Amino acid sequence: MRKNISNWGNYPVLNCEEVSFSMEEQLLQYVNTHDRVIARGNGRCYGDASLGEHSVSTLRYDKVLAFDEENGVFECQSGLTLDQILDIIVPRGWFLPVTPGTKFITIGGAVASDVHGKNHHSEGSFSNHIVSMKVLTGKGLTECSPETEPDLFWATCGGMGLTGIITTVRFTLKKIETAYIRQKQIKAKNLDEVLQLFEEHKHYTYSMAWIDCLQKGDSFGRSILIVGEHATKDQVAAKAAKAPLELPRKMKLTVPFNLPGFVLNNFTVKLFNALYYAKNTRRVIENTVPYEPFFYPLDAILHWNRGYGKDGFVQYQFVLPMDKKDGLVAILQKISEKGWGSFLAVLKTFGKQDDLISFPMEGYTLALDFPVRNGLFPFLDELDALVLQYGGRLYLTKDARMQERVFWDSYPNAERFREIVKTWNPAGKFRSAQSDRLNFQFA
Amino acid sequence: MPTVLILGAGSDIAVALARRYAAAGFTLQLAGRNPEQLRPLEQDLRIRHRIAATVHAFDALDFASHAGFYRTLPAPPDVVLCVFGYLGSQEKGQENWQEASRILHTNFTGAVSILNVVAEDMAARGKGTIIGISSVAGDRGRMSNYLYGSAKAGFTTYLSGLRNRLWHSGVHVMTVEPGFVATQMTEHLALPALLTAQPDEVAKDIFKAAERKKNVLYTKWFWRYIMMIIKNVPEPIFKKKKL
Numbered sequence: 001m002r003k004n005i006s007n008w009g010n011y012p013v014l015n016c017e018e019v020s021f022s023m024e025e026q027l028l029q030y031v032n033t034h035d036r037v038i039a040r041g042n043g044r045c046y047g048d049a050s051l052g053e054h055s056v057s058t059l060r061y062d063k064v065l066a067f068d069e070e071n072g073v074f075e076c077q078s079g080l081t082l083d084q085i086l087d088i089i090v091p092r093g094w095f096l097p098v099t100p101g102t103k104f105i106t107i108g109g110a111v112a113s114d115v116h117g118k119n120h121h122s123e124g125s126f127s128n129h130i131v132s133m134k135v136l137t138g139k140g141l142t143e144c145s146p147e148t149e150p151d152l153f154w155a156t157c158g159g160m161g162l163t164g165i166i167t168t169v170r171f172t173l174k175k176i177e178t179a180y181i182r183q184k185q186i187k188a189k190n191l192d193e194v195l196q197l198f199e200e201h202k203h204y205t206y207s208m209a210w211i212d213c214l215q216k217g218d219s220f221g222r223s224i225l226i227v228g229e230h231a232t233k234d235q236v237a238a239k240a241a242k243a244p245l246e247l248p249r250k251m252k253l254t255v256p257f258n259l260p261g262f263v264l265n266n267f268t269v270k271l272f273n274a275l276y277y278a279k280n281t282r283r284v285i286e287n288t289v290p291y292e293p294f295f296y297p298l299d300a301i302l303h304w305n306r307g308y309g310k311d312g313f314v315q316y317q318f319v320l321p322m323d324k325k326d327g328l329v330a331i332l333q334k335i336s337e338k339g340w341g342s343f344l345a346v347l348k349t350f351g352k353q354d355d356l357i358s359f360p361m362e363g364y365t366l367a368l369d370f371p372v373r374n375g376l377f378p379f380l381d382e383l384d385a386l387v388l389q390y391g392g393r394l395y396l397t398k399d400a401r402m403q404e405r406v407f408w409d410s411y412p413n414a415e416r417f418r419e420i421v422k423t424w425n426p427a428g429k430f431r432s433a434q435s436d437r438l439n440f441q442f443a
Numbered sequence: 444m445p446t447v448l449i450l451g452a453g454s455d456i457a458v459a460l461a462r463r464y465a466a467a468g469f470t471l472q473l474a475g476r477n478p479e480q481l482r483p484l485e486q487d488l489r490i491r492h493r494i495a496a497t498v499h500a501f502d503a504l505d506f507a508s509h510a511g512f513y514r515t516l517p518a519p520p521d522v523v524l525c526v527f528g529y530l531g532s533q534e535k536g537q538e539n540w541q542e543a544s545r546i547l548h549t550n551f552t553g554a555v556s557i558l559n560v561v562a563e564d565m566a567a568r569g570k571g572t573i574i575g576i577s578s579v580a581g582d583r584g585r586m587s588n589y590l591y592g593s594a595k596a597g598f599t600t601y602l603s604g605l606r607n608r609l610w611h612s613g614v615h616v617m618t619v620e621p622g623f624v625a626t627q628m629t630e631h632l633a634l635p636a637l638l639t640a641q642p643d644e645v646a647k648d649i650f651k652a653a654e655r656k657k658n659v660l661y662t663k664w665f666w667r668y669i670m671m672i673i674k675n676v677p678e679p680i681f682k683k684k685k686l
């Protein structure tokens with residue numbers, strides 16, 4: 001059935017035919033008889049990457065196929081979501097090797113965006129932990145890994161569904177003793193200080209910072225750095241130590257409808273940020289928390305995306321090389337001058353990785369939300385120019401509006417990626433609104 | 444551990460039911476036309492819930508095979524869920540007997556054929572639960588789907604008769620009347636969101652109602668009242684509505 005759908009940013013809204021499948025045969029049959037097909041997981045990318053003429057939902061294709069509990073190897077169909085996986089593996093002493101800031105994404109989406117977590121500098125992105133996977137390409141169902149069909153493998157990691165539909169993924173897990181995290185929060189009074197703190201704490205497995213990008217002068221870039229490690233059994237409180245892998249169940253809050261646009265404006269964003277900083281009265285706080293609030297602070301509020309009103313919002317996430325701190329300053333300054341700051345601005349550092357088309361490269365990454373409004377896109381074009389100037393790039397899975405040239409000029413392997421995709425997707429069968437906008441021209 | 448047999452285990456409602464029963468510790472027997480396609484579900488249930496599960500070939504339209512199929516199950520089931528169904532196309536069925544007979548025989552004859560076998564066995568053992576998934580479409584004929592609707596009406600009546608008979612031997616029969624459910628079978632239809640249930644909700648309702656030995660379950664609950672109203676619209680008016 002054709003319907004209007006959009007992803008997490010509620011922008012853009014496109015009229016697509018959305019179909020689903022629960023068995024491999026149904027998928028083969030559909031893909032054989034349709035063109036302009038694109039996989040769609042849980043729609044947690046922000047823009048148009050999983051929208052298109054025929055969006056194929058993987059959500060019913062959600063079976064666990066194998067779990068080697070001795071060695072921590074897990075295999076599942078691509079529509080299984082991370083929250084379901086956590087429910088299965090955590091009580092048995094295992095954790096996801098890499099997780100983004102929400103657990104409501106599918107495994108297919110994790111691979112296609114090659115997602116990163118708070119541990120990129122120490123453990124890489126999701127693709128670094130894949131043993132092998134199967135992809136339904138334009139040439140049929142093919143198994144690939146870094147050893148067999150490496151071209152297909154690397155073009156599928158971070159390839160935004162353009163090589164075809166990932167059907168099953170086998171990946172390795174990480175051993176844990178408890179379901180808790182030892183975390184440390186440190187207040188930084190400005191950008192210099194937080195970058196310094198990142199450097200000092202880089203031996204921590206997990207790190208990220210909340211940054212208040214509306215501040216000027218001395219407190220420009222004030223932030224809270226949060227670092228953490230999986231807690232060992234003897235680090236958790238006596239009560240938790242009795243069942244260290246079990247978490248207490250709790251209620252979820254939900255935003256039931258789109259809030260009117262005026263709720264989130266400059267004033268409320270400032271207020272939010274001020275309260276957030278005030279909450280941490282001491283400079284350093286150390287405590288042990290369940291893994292959920294540490295990794296997924298926003299998941300506790302379902303549908304918080306509706307808070308931006310019905311016109312939706314875009315998330316702007318870029319990465320700049322490590323030696324381009326002045327670029328970070330220039331971009332943050334522009335945002336603070338404009339006064340269009342965002343509720344959430346997240347700063348992280350990435351470790352080395354520059355494989356075919358994945359987003360991460362060694363450097364700083366900043367993610368900000370901007371409600372859609374008049375003048376926003378020209379403003380973001382100006383930011384794009386700075387990102388390009390400093391040798392950075394934008395995250396495709398968050399993108400809903402970048403212009404064609406920005407993509408081709410900023411991803412050094414884009415051309416090579418297109419050549420590989422052409423061999424696996426020769427008729428351009430797999431394409432999305434995003435790949436059309438960025439003008440991939442496979443066929 | 445008690446055992447549940449799911450007939451037509453590939454559908455979305457069946458998958459949700461399988462997960463619900465597996466979570467409660469049941470041993471699962473999954474039956475469907477193409478057993479190979481049920482392997483992933485079998486694995487999924489074993490790994491998630493650490494229960495035992497088996498897969499069996501079952502074709503609702505191959506009536507002659509039903510007794511043999513049931514005899515070769517690894518254990519006589521305590522609960523039998525009859526979930527298979529075929530919506531088909533009303534329009535096609537009006538002109539084409541093949542389509543019409545497939546709708547009628549899948550939803551009615553096939554279900555009666557296998558449940559007759561189950562009923563004899565459970566009556567002899569003096570215990571068990573039979574749960575049939577019928578449909579609110581069977582409560583009143585409408586121009587848009589009376590082939591499917593009439594087969595389900597027949598099934599509903601069969602189940603109520605069976606319930607009366609088997610009560611005397613200690614076997615419980617429950618009829619389930621789902622309204623709109625968001626499944627692959629209905630994804631091409633524009634269903635009203637407020638009236639549409641998710642397969643998980645339906646499965647949860649069924650599991651609970653069966654534990655409480657309910658006779659007829661409408662899910663979601665308000666369908667009982669919606670259907671009460673629909674059944675009472677006078678025919679002269681109903682005809683004009685082109686429903």
Ligand SMILES: Cc1cc2nc3c(=O)[nH]c(=O)nc-3n(C[C@H](O)[C@H](O)[C@H](O)COP(=O)(O)OP(=O)(O)OC[C@H]3O[C@@H](n4cnc5c(N)ncnc54)[C@H](O)[C@@H]3O)c2cc1C
Pocket residue numbers: 007008038039040041042043044045046049050058078079099100101102104105106107108109110112113114115116117159160161162164165166167298397398432
């Ligand atoms: C609150 C929030 C926090 C986030 N935090 C992070 C973060 O910290 N790090 C990070 O990296 N990302 C983050 N993201 C982005 C998110 O992880 C990615 O967009 C992810 O790809 C979404 O997966 P999905 O299952 O929802 O897929 P969708 O959003 O539906 O699709 C995303 C892309 O994957 C492709 N795809 C999906 N399934 C398949 C498949 N089976 N085969 C082939 N292609 C497929 C689609 O075609 C599309 O290109 C965040 C998103 C939200 C909403």
